[in-house]
Amino acid sequence: MGTGVEKVMLTTSRNGAAPLADLLVNRFNRLEVLTEHERGVLRLIEARPKQAWRADTRLLTERSEIRAPQFVMTGWAARVRELGDSRRQILGILLPGDVIGLAMRARPLALTHVVALTPMRTVEAPEIAVAWRDRERVPGLAAAFDLAATEDEFFMMAQVMRLGRQTAYERIAHWFMELEYRLSSRGLSTNGSFPLPVTQETLADAVGLSVVHVNRTLQQMRREGRIELTRGRLSLLDPDALRAAGEFHPPALSAPGQLAAEARVVHH
Amino acid sequence: MGTGVEKVMLTTSRNGAAPLADLLVNRFNRLEVLTEHERGVLRLIEARPKQAWRADTRLLTERSEIRAPQFVMTGWAARVRELGDSRRQILGILLPGDVIGLAMRARPLALTHVVALTPMRTVEAPEIAVAWRDRERVPGLAAAFDLAATEDEFFMMAQVMRLGRQTAYERIAHWFMELEYRLSSRGLSTNGSFPLPVTQETLADAVGLSVVHVNRTLQQMRREGRIELTRGRLSLLDPDALRAAGEFHPPALSAPGQLAAEARVVHH
DNA sequence: CGTTAGGTTGAGCAATATCAAATTCGGTGG
C-alpha cells in the first residue's frame, strides 16, 4: 500500500465553497482575538491550491522527515502507530482545521504515521512555523496556534485516560462526545449530529477494542436510545447520558483573562 | 490528603552534592550543544534553593493556575487524571531533570494533577518560559527544551499505544524499558539497574491494570529470569527479551544534522 | 512485639477477544 501517485495537485479548488469557506478564520478567531491582518493571513492560506489525497493514503510516515506543516481543509485523517503484528492504535483524529506535521525543531521526524481516513484536501501552511518563531509579528495567531496545540495535548491525555481506565461503553461515549465537541467548535456539527465517515474497525483502533465488541457496544447504545448511527452519520440522541457515562469534560486550558477571546463559545 | 504545609522552603540545599550535581547541564547538553553561557544559566538554576515535597503531596492540580515552571531535581512524580469513582490513570512519570508545569500560553491551567510519588526537591525555572519567548538569546537552550518537550510528547504517545493495544506483559516490559532509557540518559541507571521507588499499585495505575494482575505479571517476569525487583530497585536481567516483548523503540525526533549534538548517547 | 502498608496467592467471575458464519449495504455493470 502507498505506492504511486497519492498526492494530486489541483489547479483550481472549485468546490471550496460552502462549509469550507473561512474554516480557519472561524476556528482560530474563536481561540484568540485576531487582528484584521492576522485574519488576512489565514484567508490567504485557505485560498491556496489544495493537495488532494485519496482515502487510505499516508500523508506522513513515522520517523521520516517532515516538511512544511499543513492544515486539513476537508476530510478526516488519523495519527497511527503500529505494532509488529497487525495491531494498530489510533492516537488521535485529525479534523478540518487541524494542523498536520507541526514540529518546533530542526530536521523534525514524524512521531506517528498520518493516514487519510477519507478523501482529503490539505494546504501547506509554513506560516504556522513562522508565527511560532516570530511571535511578535502576529501575536494573536501565535497565541491561537499555541492554544490549538495545547488542545491537542489535552485530547491525547484524554485518550490515555480512556484506554487505561474506562470500559468499552465509557470509551465510546467519551470518544463521541469529544468528536462532537471538536466538530461543533468548527461549525461541523449541528444539534449533536455530524458525519462519522469511518468504519467500525477504525473506531475500534481508536478506542482500543475489537471490532466485534465495538459493534456490540454500539448496538447497546442504540437500544438505549442514546445514539442513531446510519450511513456515516452519527446523532447523539441523549448527549447528557453519554457525557455522564464517559465523564467527558471539555478542555479548560486558560483562566479567563481580559485579553483573551472570551467570546469563546460555551458548549452545552 | 493534601492539606496543610506540603511545600517546605529549604534555606540551604546541603545534600545537592553527588548525583544531583550538574543534572540539568548533563541532560540538556546531551540534547543540544550549549554555549558556556547557556550552561551557566542551567547551573544557576541548579544552585537555586530547593522546594521540598513529601511523598503523596500534590504539586499541581488539574484546572488550577500554573505559576513558574519547575525542574525536578530529586525524587519521582506522576501526572495523574482521575475518574469520578476511585479509578485513576497515570499519564506519565516525572523524573529528575524533567520539567513540571511548562505552558506556552497566558494564564495557563494545569492539564493534569502532578503528585509526588516520593519525597522530592524541585527548583523554579522561569528561564524555561523566557528561553521559549526569546529564543534568540539562548538558542541552544531553546532548542534543547523543544527536544525535551517533544520527547515528552513521544512518551505520551507510547503510553497510548501501550494502553490501547498491548497485553499486560508487554505493557510492563515496555514501561520498564522506557524508564531505563530515560534514567540512563540522565546517568541514573547503571547496567539496566535502577531505583524503582513506587508501589505495585502505582505501577498498576501507570500501565492501566489491576494491582493483582501487575503482581502476577511481575512474578512471571521473575520466574523467566528477566527481572529482579527487590526493595525498590529494579534490575533488567534480560533487556533484549523485554525490549522485544514490549516492542520498545527509543524516540527518533530529529534527523542527524551538522549542528545538533550528535555526541548524542546511543543506548544499548 | 504489635501494627500496618505493601506484597502474594487462590478462586471465581466479568469483560472483552477470537473465530466463524450470516446478513446488509452501497455501489456497479448489465
Next chain:
DNA sequence: CCACCGAATTTGATATTGCTCAACCTAACG
C-alpha cells in the same frame, strides 16, 4: 430496474485475559 459483488456490519459460540474479592504473608517501623 435488477443482479451481483465486495466491504462492512451483525450475530452466535467459545476462549482468554484480566478483574474482584478475600485471605494470608512479610518486612519495616515505632
